[in-house]
Amino acid sequence: MAVVRAPANPILTPQDAAPSPDGFEVIGVFNPAVARYRDEVVLLVRVAERPIQTDPEVVQTAFLDPVRGRIVTMAFARSDPANDFSDPRLIVRQGRTYLTSISHLRVARSRDGIHFTVDARPALAAADTCESFGVEDPRITRIGETFYISYVAVSPVGVTTALASTADFVTFERRGILFGPENKDVVLFPEAVGGRHYALHRPHSPLCHTNDMWIAESPDLLCWGRHRHLMGLRDGFWDETRIGAGAPPVRVDEGWLEVYHGADRNHRYCLGAVLLDAREPWKVRARSARPIFEPQAEYERAGFFGQVVFTCGLLLERRTLKVYYGAADTTVCYAEIPLDDVLASVRS
Amino acid sequence: MAVVRAPANPILTPQDAAPSPDGFEVIGVFNPAVARYRDEVVLLVRVAERPIQTDPEVVQTAFLDPVRGRIVTMAFARSDPANDFSDPRLIVRQGRTYLTSISHLRVARSRDGIHFTVDARPALAAADTCESFGVEDPRITRIGETFYISYVAVSPVGVTTALASTADFVTFERRGILFGPENKDVVLFPEAVGGRHYALHRPHSPLCHTNDMWIAESPDLLCWGRHRHLMGLRDGFWDETRIGAGAPPVRVDEGWLEVYHGADRNHRYCLGAVLLDAREPWKVRARSARPIFEPQAEYERAGFFGQVVFTCGLLLERRTLKVYYGAADTTVCYAEIPLDDVLASVRS
Numbered sequence: 248m249a250v251v252r253a254p255a256n257p258i259l260t261p262q263d264a265a266p267s268p269d270g271f272e273v274i275g276v277f278n279p280a281v282a283r284y285r286d287e288v289v290l291l292v293r294v295a296e297r298p299i300q301t302d303p304e305v306v307q308t309a310f311l312d313p314v315r316g317r318i319v320t321m322a323f324a325r326s327d328p329a330n331d332f333s334d335p336r337l338i339v340r341q342g343r344t345y346l347t348s349i350s351h352l353r354v355a356r357s358r359d360g361i362h363f364t365v366d367a368r369p370a371l372a373a374a375d376t377c378e379s380f381g382v383e384d385p386r387i388t389r390i391g392e393t394f395y396i397s398y399v400a401v402s403p404v405g406v407t408t409a410l411a412s413t414a415d416f417v418t419f420e421r422r423g424i425l426f427g428p429e430n431k432d433v434v435l436f437p438e439a440v441g442g443r444h445y446a447l448h449r450p451h452s453p454l455c456h457t458n459d460m461w462i463a464e465s466p467d468l469l470c471w472g473r474h475r476h477l478m479g480l481r482d483g484f485w486d487e488t489r490i491g492a493g494a495p496p497v498r499v500d501e502g503w504l505e506v507y508h509g510a511d512r513n514h515r516y517c518l519g520a521v522l523l524d525a526r527e528p529w530k531v532r533a534r535s536a537r538p539i540f541e542p543q544a545e546y547e548r549a550g551f552f553g554q555v556v557f558t559c560g561l562l563l564e565r566r567t568l569k570v571y572y573g574a575a576d577t578t579v580c581y582a583e584i585p586l587d588d589v590l591a592s593v594r595s
Numbered sequence: 596m597a598v599v600r601a602p603a604n605p606i607l608t609p610q611d612a613a614p615s616p617d618g619f620e621v622i623g624v625f626n627p628a629v630a631r632y633r634d635e636v637v638l639l640v641r642v643a644e645r646p647i648q649t650d651p652e653v654v655q656t657a658f659l660d661p662v663r664g665r666i667v668t669m670a671f672a673r674s675d676p677a678n679d680f681s682d683p684r685l686i687v688r689q690g691r692t693y694l695t696s697i698s699h700l701r702v703a704r705s706r707d708g709i710h711f712t713v714d715a716r717p718a719l720a721a722a723d724t725c726e727s728f729g730v731e732d733p734r735i736t737r738i739g740e741t742f743y744i745s746y747v748a749v750s751p752v753g754v755t756t757a758l759a760s761t762a763d764f765v766t767f768e769r770r771g772i773l774f775g776p777e778n779k780d781v782v783l784f785p786e787a788v789g790g791r792h793y794a795l796h797r798p799h800s801p802l803c804h805t806n807d808m809w810i811a812e813s814p815d816l817l818c819w820g821r822h823r824h825l826m827g828l829r830d831g832f833w834d835e836t837r838i839g840a841g842a843p844p845v846r847v848d849e850g851w852l853e854v855y856h857g858a859d860r861n862h863r864y865c866l867g868a869v870l871l872d873a874r875e876p877w878k879v880r881a882r883s884a885r886p887i888f889e890p891q892a893e894y895e896r897a898g899f900f901g902q903v904v905f906t907c908g909l910l911l912e913r914r915t916l917k918v919y920y921g922a923a924d925t926t927v928c929y930a931e932i933p934l935d936d937v938l939a940s941v942r943s
Contacts, residue, residue, distance in 0.1 A: 343803070343804070376824060403805070404803060404827070405798065405800030405803050406800065406802055423820060424820070424821065424822040425820055427796065427811070429798065429801060448775065450753065450776045451777070451801060452753030452777050453777060455750075455753050455754075457752055457753060457776070459752060461775050461776075463775070463818075469820040470813050470818040470821070471818050472772070472817045473771035473772065474775040475772070476724060
């Protein structure tokens with residue numbers, strides 16, 4: 248697999264985005280969606296921030312108070328045994344879960360696809376009850392002249408995936424929650440198949456301890472049904488504990504190519520590929536036994552949450568997958584992978 | 596609350612339904628949906644069965660092998676510490692969950708609403724990958740001349756809710772999965788509101804430890820979106836650990852009346868009521884502080900899973916709620932509650 252990482256990696260870091268409120272610090276700029284718009288490559292990046300930590304004995308976090316409509320902060324003492332900090336992304340206290348940062352989505356623009364300028368203000372930020380812990384991990388699918396953005400909305404009522412749309416990456420319209428809790432890693436297909444829209448999604452079943460990929464169909468992109476189980480975990484493989492769609496699927500001669508992420512029992516996140524039938528996309532035609540892309544560079548192995556490569560968007564151009572990805576939940580990186588290498592891997 | 600239980604309770608017991616395969620025993624006939632059809636009251640009851648247990652040292656269970664299309668049995672040694680039998684409904688082994696029984700849905704018919712004859716054969720039984728652990732807890736909503744049945748489909752890929760329909764309670768058509776894992780307690784509204792169909796559903800969020808009620812809308816009853824969080828748990832109340840829709844909502848002068856179930860930390864299941872806005876059913880207008888119906892009779896307190904009253908259907912006739920309910924996950928029972936008592940309870 249001839250993966251070529253950009254020499255400029257990471258192409259965006261927390262230093263490239265100003266905090267959105269005063270007194271906050273940006274700790275992650277990662278997991279970008281991507282689209283071509285006019286003569287630019289546009290990213291919608293996840294910006295994770297938190298109050299500037301002033302007391303080493305206290306973890307300060309922040310969330311939206313949806314009633315008052317403003318960001319409030321909350322402090323958790325490190326010495327309090329009721330506070331569980333074992334996952335750096337979470338604080339668990341008395342059966343309730345809080346996030347250690349709050350994310351919003353911000354536009355970044357580039358002429359060459361490598362050097363990006365990040366907007367000064369958020370494009371989409373926590374705005375209601377279902378987003379009070381922030382919005383995360385967007386995916387962009389262009390259908391006609393509209394760019395549809397599926398994004399994760401997190402709050403005390405669960406992890407859901409909502410839809411927004413834009414025609415110009417300046418104004419954005421919210422379209423409602425597509426999949427109720429617990430659901431993320433939602434990607435929309437870029438065209439209808441047999442007159443129906445399709446989406447991949449990743450519900451979580453606690454009863455059955457599964458983090459599998461499903462496919463749903465829709466008449467209008469807003470309401471989804473006819474859910475089918477698409478593919479599961481593979482014991483002993485790199486994708487043995489969780490999988491989820493990465494970039495929206497791209498059409499290739501052989502069908503729909505989906506680049507997805509998988510994690511093993513050590514929470515090491517890699518990218519793999521699966522080929523879905525062109526006309527019956529709920530049928531898996533081939534799935535690569537090994538990752539097409541693994542965390543190997545220093546910026547992928549170390550960071551806020553290390554050993555992670557995670558894509559939310561790619562461009563297929565000149566038989567090359569131009570993959571934008573989050574590295575270690577900290578930065579935005581870029582790599583190119585020949586399509587034919589990926590297809591060979593999927594078939595083998 | 597002037598609850599009047601039928602003197603004939605329980606009106607259906609496991610003895611009233613023949614096992615569907617030879618060598619099985621019925622252990623529960625419970626959680627019925629109800630509809631009036633021609634001059635009869637029709638129930639769709641959940642029938643839970645298992646292989647006849649011949650060895651006291653072994654728990655024998657059964658599920659559908661979806662590839663071979665037949666029921667297979669599986670044995671779990673009681674002496675094996677890897678087998679967790681602490682919940683009588685489940686066997687947990689090496690991170691996998693199995694059910695101790697497999698359920699199907701069967702029609703029962705009555706002229707007087709009290710004395711029912713159960714069909715000899717299942718109406719809907721496990722038929723595919725997503726139903727391999729059985730189908731459970733149906734709800735019937737009549738829209739026009741069609742009876743829509745939302746039912747829970749359980750399998751190793753999760754707990755989902757699917758749709759079937761019938762015009763005559765003889766032939767049934769499957770319409771696909773409405774809500775992916777983990778989701779149950781789905782009820783459809785009996786008429787469109789503002790041109791849209793609505794459903795209550797109950798996703799489970801493991802991250803946030805919530806079992807709350809949500810509302811979704813649909814153009815076609817098959818695809819659902821615009822999910823909104825409807826109502827949550829109430830700490831220290833009878834509905835502090837889980838809630839879910841019971842019977843499909845009924846239209847009253849004041850709005851939509853929903854009889855729902857709630858459980859406390861001791862897994863004691865009661866029924867309560869909530870009033871939703873007539874034109875904006877995602878708005879809770881009033882919610883009863885106390886249950887309208889609690890497990891008190893002997894057949895509600897003791898059984899396969901005691902301290903449970905659980906409704907999947909009721910008839911509103913002459914300002915009386917005619918409630919069909921499962922008692923202790925074992926039998927079908929019937930009670931009448933004056934509508935005005937319920938409305939007074941909701942308002943107080």
